[in-house]
Amino acid sequence: MTGAHVLHGARSGSQPPPVSRADFAMIAELVRARSGIVLGLDKAYLVESRLEPVVRARRLKDLAELSMKLRLAPTEALVRDVVEAMTTNETLFFRDTRSFEHLRAKALPALHATLPPGQPLRIWSAASSSGQEAYSIAMTAMDAGLGRRPVHILGTDISTEQLGRARLGVYSDFEARRGLSASMLGRHFQKAGEGWQVKDAVRRIVEFRQWNLMDDLRPLGTFDLVFCRNVLIYFDVATKARVLDALWSRLAPGGWLYLGGAETTFGVSDKFIPCPGMHQVYTAAKP
Numbered sequence: 001m002t003g004a005h006v007l008h009g010a011r012s013g014s015q016p017p018p019v020s021r022a023d024f025a026m027i028a029e030l031v032r033a034r035s036g037i038v039l040g041l042d043k044a045y046l047v048e049s050r051l052e053p054v055v056r057a058r059r060l061k062d063l064a065e066l067s068m069k070l071r072l073a074p075t076e077a078l079v080r081d082v083v084e085a086m087t088t089n090e091t092l093f094f095r096d097t098r099s100f101e102h103l104r105a106k107a108l109p110a111l112h113a114t115l116p117p118g119q120p121l122r123i124w125s126a127a128s129s130s131g132q133e134a135y136s137i138a139m140t141a142m143d144a145g146l147g148r149r150p151v152h153i154l155g156t157d158i159s160t161e162q163l164g165r166a167r168l169g170v171y172s173d174f175e176a177r178r179g180l181s182a183s184m185l186g187r188h189f190q191k192a193g194e195g196w197q198v199k200d201a202v203r204r205i206v207e208f209r210q211w212n213l214m215d216d217l218r219p220l221g222t223f224d225l226v227f228c229r230n231v232l233i234y235f236d237v238a239t240k241a242r243v244l245d246a247l248w249s250r251l252a253p254g255g256w257l258y259l260g261g262a263e264t265t266f267g268v269s270d271k272f273i274p275c276p277g278m279h280q281v282y283t284a285a286k287p
Helices: 021-035 041-057 063-072 076-085 097-114 132-142 160-168 173-177 182-188 237-250
Strands: 121-126 151-157 189-192 195-198 206-210 223-227 251-258 272-275 278-284
Touching: 021 041, 021 063, 021 076, 041 063, 041 076, 063 076, 076 160, 097 121, 097 132, 097 223, 097 251, 097 278, 121 132, 132 151, 132 182, 132 206, 132 223, 151 160, 160 206, 173 195, 182 189, 223 237, 237 251
Parallel strands: 121 151, 121 223, 151 206, 223 251
Antiparallel strands: 189 195, 251 278, 272 278
């Protein structure tokens, strides 16, 4: 039997044809180059399911036509849609409570004690998705007793759709109660229809911007704290090293880095020192 190899067996006539190996390889390389995300052949079904809405929205026949457009006439808007469709946006308020307990009890008091009076505390939530992490950091900082010290939190993400949700700060009742205590919900949220909206006092200290971790991070400035959690798991070792080096360069002396529970700098970068008892929390090693 001749023709392109495909990644799945035959399907019913009502289903779209599976992606060919050549198309998958092209899409995977595009996604890797733009976002750092590595897609193995075992992710073929994920590619098909995530890109099907893009095919429909663009009124294309199937994934093969989408792949052809990416090869022959790849507009920036189309490339952005494809890359955003392949990013994972699973998040919730106060995800991994141990990190936020460390932030409240250790990192924030230490920074508040060492920074000059009045100097703003700058925190970066990288890959902030729909904003729950950035707002969780903001609520923690507001409840930490930092006095009059200004706090500025930057949330960045590659997805314009998720950033739009984050800026609005409106979440369903399920999303709001997933990770939030009743007291936290009462202090920092207000009812918005059947859901909840983050109060203005919290939203004022959080800014959201579109940014790609693969791009030059220097325009973002330096930060006292960086949250980059559950991102490195999607990268190969070389990309992990590149991103960790870039994050290190954005940390102020004495700054802290928070990674996801399944992530580590061990064997990838020697520029971070793990905090005792908290393998996902690091301080920046001196140059």
